[in-house]
Amino acid sequence: MNLISFISWRFYLVIAIIIIATIGLMWRVFDLTILNQHFLRQQGDERILRLVKTPAFRGMIVDRNGSPLAVSTTVYSVWMNPQEFTPTKKDLISLQNLLKIQAKLISSLYQRNQAKKREFVYIKRSLSPDLAKQIKALHIPGIYLQQDYRRYYPEGEVVAQVVGFTNIDDQGQEGIELAYNLWLSGKSGKKWVIKDRLGRMISEIQTIHEQKPGNNLVLSVDRRLQYLAYRELLKGILENQASSGSAIILDVKTGEILAMVNQPSFNPNSRDVYNRNSFRNRAVTDIFEPGSTIKAFSVASALDSGHFHPDTVIDTYPGWLRVGRNVVMDEHNNGPLTVTQILQKSSNVGVTKIVLSLPPDHLWSVLHRVGFGEITGVGFPGEQGGVLVKHQPWGAFTLATLSWGYGISVTTLQLARAYAVIANGGLKLPVSLLRVEQPPAGEQVMDKKIAKQLVSLLESVVTKGGTGELASVPGYRVAGKTGTAKLVGQQGYQKHKYVSSFVGMAPASQPQLVVAVVIHDPQGKNYHGGQVSGPVFEKIMEGTLRMLDIPPDA
Template sequence: MTARRLPVRRIQGPQRGPNLRGRLRLMAVLLGLCGVALVAKAAEMQLLRSEFYQAKGDARFVREIAIPTSRGMITDRNGEPLAISTPVESIWASPRELLKHPARLADLAMALEQPLEELKARVEARAERDFVYLRRRMTPDQAEPVMALKIPGVYSTREYQRFYPLGDVAAHVLGYTNIDDQGQEGLELAFNDWLTGKPGAKRVIKDRLGRVVENIELVRAAEQGRTLELSLDRRLQHLVHRELQHALLENAATSGSAVVLDVATGEILAMVNLPSYNPNLLESVPAARRNRAVTDVFEPGSVIKAFTVAAALETGRVMPDTVIETSPGYMPLANHVVRDIRNFGTLTVTGLLTKSSNIAATKLALDMPNEHLHDVLHRFGFGELSGSGFPGEQAGVLTAPQGWGVVEKATISYGYGLSTTVLQLAQAYAALGNGGVWMPATFVHGGAGEGRAAIDPQLAQTMLGMLETVTGPQGSAQRAGVPGYRVAGKTGTSRRSIAGGYEKRYISVFAGLVPASKPRYAMALMINDPDPKQYYGGLVAAPVFGRVMADALRLLDVPPDNVEQLLAAAPAVPAAAADALTLEAESVAEALDAAAGPEMQAADGATR
């Protein structure tokens, strides 16, 4: 039997414990290295790259926001406000934030006075954006209840809205601004750069909800727009508007324009168009916002005869008392017939203006070269811009003299075949009152430019004396008279041009100067489409001049230059004298024989 071998158990020596000291040393080394690394990183962040990390932090909470600024004020020549900017609040939202609180949309819609569905659709359509206007240009009182709701993601920003104290009285001159306060029409557009301020900027800290919690620094101070002082006189603007409106109603006319100028400087003291619009509401159609006194041209009729006479006198071939035969009241001309409204018989050159004779004007024109008549008209500003710089201004039409035939020359002599604006017409008459010096027009007080000689000063003085007869007892513009003042002026009546010729509707015109002894103010006005029963310039337009200037001269404290008349207290022109006031023959139908055949249409503008 084999004996079983028992396992041998080895006896081991005493066991060693764990090396705690070594481990502690290792841990200390590791912690030391970590500490060194942290110190090194902190040193890098705080010392070496502090600006970089500061910028990274600021990018998350620091924002640069704009400081709104107001548009410059527009005033009249006396400092009275014509356009001012008032502070308003615009409510905007961050759709991302606002849509996290859909239950608040109903309260917001009610506060904004908007339909809930419309507001919700607008916000949801921009759900991925951070900005959307909810309502702009609210008054501070309107915006306060909205912000009091403290709806997350809804904010307010300060803006400015333009306000025009005169409303429709000066609308066509001033124009208006858009919702971003940028000029869109009129002088608001022409002087937009001058009026527009420069927004400032500041750095702020915002919280996660976008609210400003701290102002850090001012980056750039806001600069307000500069004040624009116009040449307009607010009082005269009101006065002209009132009288022009009265004339349109009295004569059932469709529209009208009037301009008053300072004779010596060319400054525009008043400019009115009717119908007008309210720039504070802008509910009118764009066509109603057109400044027709500078943008619309028309054939002026007999007011041009003053410059035909000036051109004739300048040649030296005639004098104011030179006799012109107009009998028998009509004049054959190249298969046409020029007519006066009646047989005036023998007239002087002065009588041409007094009676407004087409035949006499035609004879003077035919006795001078085409180039000379054209040159004189051009010197008085016809066919060129006025110099006002108004947006959309038209230069009118004055064709080259080389293309004038005898019929074209005849019609130009009494105001057809050329076109002008009301402003140009006022400028031309102002030149007669300014010693023959034509001044560029300006809307800026103190902004007078350099004038140019249109005619000799002595000739200009002679013309004033001749034009005074037009407003005298034998003239066609008695109703333009101003008690106590001498008035020089000229009436005009023309038929409205249409495609292919002229219609039997009229334009009534008057242009004049006061006081005639030393003119200070020139005024031209046009009334479009008055009642066909009474359409002559002496009956429709001249009375407006008389009423405006009677009040304006007193308002501006201009001393009378016709004291004798004032003391005599001459009665007003009676209604029975209406026949004497219609001594005009400006319309083509009254000037040329309608039975003259096809060429008549050519002279009439239809097949020229």
């Protein structure tokens, strides 16, 4: 009887435990499915539901005729989730061979970020679609791909310093890419998607907001003229063994920059091997003393005074002039010269005598009105305004040196715009790197009659006997001016180091184009502006006139 009672008691105890356990399990099921169901849903969603960013397409940069200068291409980034990535030796070797990253560096990256509980770490970015496809085929757990965009520049180094470039996140860093970054950049979108354990997208659940592509940008640059200017400038730099140079082609009637080139340049598609000095757009960021190219405005101030005319005679004998304790010299004793001949022969003595006979602020006023000493407003990052000091009082030698281009610093763009004022009948237009649909009204800063006289005077410079004879273009009347100035170093002006320049316009009967060429530190047998920059000007201007179908006027 006692044995039966004991067995019965154990039986009921087991039954009770089973019933209690069953009730507990049922309660737990009820709790998770009814009372606290969001817990399971959250756990499930965390494993398969992802909020992903959809990259936006950056706007294209095109030239005035629609040819692409900067486009975005599809690339991929490979990344790891250190909490899922458990690499084998075979996996590391495979990644090493494809990504060209040492296996030990990938392993170190994994271990370091796993310890920090991170779930997203880039391994390498900007991979080609073909390479991304090969990595995907490895099927390594914890390794994922992300679609991005990368900038590609079809014209390479020809337009590099104007267009600039973006960084790995597709944000502008230099040039137009930086200046118009907000306009070009799109807005990334976001959406909820379901992914499997290998990171593959199963389906899209909901779009939070659509990506918005960036806006396209049309430049004033003509890639044909850009290539022409680049080729001829490079040739001139090599022939004269110069350190650097810039060239600009400017549309006189609209203020549009048709070409802007520099040397040395760089390839924006592969810039790791270049010095950062190659990145800057020297035509707007580098200032220099322009030398005799300023004499055109010294003569303009003389004509504006009413005391001088193109045929007014100035005696430059004996080829030098003492100004205070200093001496102004010409290369030759030219004797009596007309104002026209002073410009043609580029006489320092003649232009000094003219300017010293005028009110001290007169020349400064002319230079200021045509845009020297202030930025052009082209909107290019890093643009310099140059230096034009208004002295009070003016020293005689300070004024004399200003008359032939010392004591003033300018950029190549400022020099081109100032000559465009002369070419456009004294009308100063804003310069633009964007295509202009409607020419602006401009500002009359020089008397139209004086501007016309100046064009005629500057024509004599490129005729026989002038300093710019090598800049003449067959079939066209050309007007321009040479410039040669010593380079400044830490110890003052340097021996045998010069800035050689030529700025001119054509066709002189009705100027439509201005071309400025500036070459720094030529080390060949020649260093004068007419010999170094003049031939480069001639090639650029001749090719431009031909490409734009501008009829001859000679």
